[in-house]
Amino acid sequence: MSIPFELPAENRDLSPRTGYTRAHWEAVADGLLTAAWRWSTPGRALLDLPGRPSRSGVRSDGLEGYARTFLAAAFRVAGAGGDDPHGLLERYAQGLAAGTRTPGRDDTESWPLILDHDVQGQPMVESASVALGLRLTAPWLWKQLDAGVRDRAEDWLRGALRHTPAPNNWYLFPYTVAGFLESVGRGDAETAAARRRALELLEGWYRGDGWYADGDGRAFDHYNGWALHLYPVLDAHLSGDADALAHHGARLRTHLEGLSLMSGADGAPLHFGRSLTYRFAASAAVALGAVTGHTPLTPGASRRIASGGLRYFLDRGALTADGLLGPGWHGPHEATLQSYSGPASPYWASKAFVALLAPADDALWTAREEAAPVEEADRVLALPAPGLLVQATRADGIVRLHNHGSDHVRPHEGETAAGDDPHYGRQAYSTRTGPTAPGNVPDNHLSVETGGRRSARRRIHPLGAGHGDGWGWAASWHRPVFAEGPPMVPGLRVESVTVAHGRYELRVHRVTGAPEGARLTHTGWATGPEEPLTSALYGLHGWDDPVPELLRAPQGTAWTRWARVPRLTGRCAGTSVHVSLASLTADTDAVPLRAAVGEVRVREGTVEVAWVGTGARTRIAFEPVEVRHGER
Numbered sequence: 001m002s003i004p005f006e007l008p009a010e011n012r013d014l015s016p017r018t019g020y021t022r023a024h025w026e027a028v029a030d031g032l033l034t035a036a037w038r039w040s041t042p043g044r045a046l047l048d049l050p051g052r053p054s055r056s057g058v059r060s061d062g063l064e065g066y067a068r069t070f071l072a073a074a075f076r077v078a079g080a081g082g083d084d085p086h087g088l089l090e091r092y093a094q095g096l097a098a099g100t101r102t103p104g105r106d107d108t109e110s111w112p113l114i115l116d117h118d119v120q121g122q123p124m125v126e127s128a129s130v131a132l133g134l135r136l137t138a139p140w141l142w143k144q145l146d147a148g149v150r151d152r153a154e155d156w157l158r159g160a161l162r163h164t165p166a167p168n169n170w171y172l173f174p175y176t177v178a179g180f181l182e183s184v185g186r187g188d189a190e191t192a193a194a195r196r197r198a199l200e201l202l203e204g205w206y207r208g209d210g211w212y213a214d215g216d217g218r219a220f221d222h223y224n225g226w227a228l229h230l231y232p233v234l235d236a237h238l239s240g241d242a243d244a245l246a247h248h249g250a251r252l253r254t255h256l257e258g259l260s261l262m263s264g265a266d267g268a269p270l271h272f273g274r275s276l277t278y279r280f281a282a283s284a285a286v287a288l289g290a291v292t293g294h295t296p297l298t299p300g301a302s303r304r305i306a307s308g309g310l311r312y313f314l315d316r317g318a319l320t321a322d323g324l325l326g327p328g329w330h331g332p333h334e335a336t337l338q339s340y341s342g343p344a345s346p347y348w349a350s351k352a353f354v355a356l357l358a359p360a361d362d363a364l365w366t367a368r369e370e371a372a373p374v375e376e377a378d379r380v381l382a383l384p385a386p387g388l389l390v391q392a393t394r395a396d397g398i399v400r401l402h403n404h405g406s407d408h409v410r411p412h413e414g415e416t417a418a419g420d421d422p423h424y425g426r427q428a429y430s431t432r433t434g435p436t437a438p439g440n441v442p443d444n445h446l447s448v449e450t451g452g453r454r455s456a457r458r459r460i461h462p463l464g465a466g467h468g469d470g471w472g473w474a475a476s477w478h479r480p481v482f483a484e485g486p487p488m489v490p491g492l493r494v495e496s497v498t499v500a501h502g503r504y505e506l507r508v509h510r511v512t513g514a515p516e517g518a519r520l521t522h523t524g525w526a527t528g529p530e531e532p533l534t535s536a537l538y539g540l541h542g543w544d545d546p547v548p549e550l551l552r553a554p555q556g557t558a559w560t561r562w563a564r565v566p567r568l569t570g571r572c573a574g575t576s577v578h579v580s581l582a583s584l585t586a587d588t589d590a591v592p593l594r595a596a597v598g599e600v601r602v603r604e605g606t607v608e609v610a611w612v613g614t615g616a617r618t619r620i621a622f623e624p625v626e627v628r629h630g631e632r
């Protein structure tokens with residue numbers, strides 16, 4: 001699709017895979033900002049972008065427009081050493097003065113006060129972008145402001161220090177505000193307390209393998225990259241705190257060992273978790289690692305992933321005809337959004353422009369683009385701490401994520417709150433498919449049906465994960481939860497194991513405690529009829545028919561207007577074991593699933609599968625879960 005502003009000519013010598021250079025990043029930032037500023041209020045305090053308002057209201061949405069575009073402008077100007085050819089900082093300085101004025105009778109532009117997250121929370125989110133923008137541009141904006149404007153700005157920002165954030169990554173917003181105030185000589189006991197509190201919580205959320213839970217519980221998603229790593233690492237980098245940078249940077253490096261494999265060959269990030277309308281912000285951690293030197297990637301591979309993500313969305317309709325980032329994924333897509341999503345929400349994509357903090361002569365921009373990990377070889381990577389299994393195939397460039405650990409369920413909710421969250425509860429996600437919408441048949445989902453009720457997967461308990469040469473596994477268990485009637489069936493439990501081998505996904509489920517007459521349904525990947533993809537599912541044991549039925553999901557996914565989903569069904573009274581083989585591929589010569597597996601043995605507590613043509617055999621044991629894979 002055409003991009004509604006001019007970009008430099010592609011440079012296929014320097015960037016053979018994307019054609020993008022630093023000049024392209026600057027041009028995209030300039031184009032996005034020019035388009036957004038057409039919607040500013042007269043005093044420049046709000047950017048009232050068109051579209052459906054969020055639950056926070058129009059004025060909060062206008063602040064969001066100011067704050068999130070300011071972040072892009074700040075990276076753009078700071079990365080150019082203060083060069084501001086479009087006069088961006090003057091606009092943001094005027095908006096800061098107008099937004100922090102005491103509201104009057106005819107006032108239409110002053111910013112909403114920062115209050116507790118459950119009263120008026122969104123301004124606290126935006127305070128971090130305002131503070132970070134001011135910190136990045138301090139020599140050219142903050143230091144040029146009148147003393148009265150600086151005092152008013154500080155008063156408004158301190159609202160983030162005096163009110164309660166949401167119990168997750170939000171604690172890093174007052175942390176970032178405090179970091180800015182301290183950087184301009186306005187720190188005190190209040191700022192120190194906000195920073196100490198956030199760092200203590202962050203330590204408690206760290207689970208290992210470079211992954212943080214987004215608050216208490218087990219929510220793992222893109223917030224790791226664009227929030228939980230970004231704020232502390234960037235703060236340490238800007239302050240020159242070598243000890244803090246070494247501590248947080250080491251975790252970022254470890255995180256990138258897995259995250260770098262989670263981009264498809266077409267540049268798409270995994271469609272997994274919430275706030276996906278932030279799009280190419282998913283590459284912020286990759287860029288930050290390159291800027292700070294805390295990355296396992298070469299500069300050429302880092303730029304390939306970051307530029308690939310940027311170009312992926314620009315080429316697929318993320319921009320409206322007048323150059324705005326519209327809410328959605330490629331183009332508009334309602335199911336991708338959350339209730340807090342407003343017209344300016346997509347501009348958290350600005351975080352990707354942290355790449356511009358690397359100067360023009362940095363290797364991030366001068367090194368020749370190299371292959372992304374998915375382009376180099378088939379890879380399977382287990383991440384035991386978050387309970388995730390990553391499977392990438394070079395032939396079609398698709399990355400799949402098998403979810404045995406992320407559920408977005410708060411500890412106090414227990415296992416009694418029913419309902420399936422499509423962004424967290426599915427068993428698998430990819431860079432080429434999105435989850436089906438609520439109300440449609442769920443993809444990659446296991447459900448127990450009893451008494452006319454169908455279960456959801458809520459809290460997920462990891463049972464381990466591991467990988468070897470070309471294969472890997474992950475396992476978990478959960479108690480099925482029902483929306484109608486009693487939320488639980490006493491004793492009902494499902495244990496699930498996924499083994500990734502090449503392009504294949506061996507899916508094994510053991511159900512215990514199922515009541516008489518209960519049935520099990522299991523679905524595969526959701527794909528559209530016009531997509532160059534094949535979603536295959538085949539029953540190996542425990543199903544009524546090995547060949548699945550195809551069901552329609554008329555609301556489609558982020559890739560297709562409507563989708564088809566394969567589904568297997570079988571009885572599951574008492575204790576039962578169910579084995580299937582699944583695949584998502586763009587390989588037109590792929591071997592049918594029924595021909596990929598030979599003998600399947602299911603005995604008391606074990607499952608053994610022989611693979612045709614490879615001489616390999618997979619053995620899965622329960623109690624405790626143990627997976628072995630190798631030659632006979």
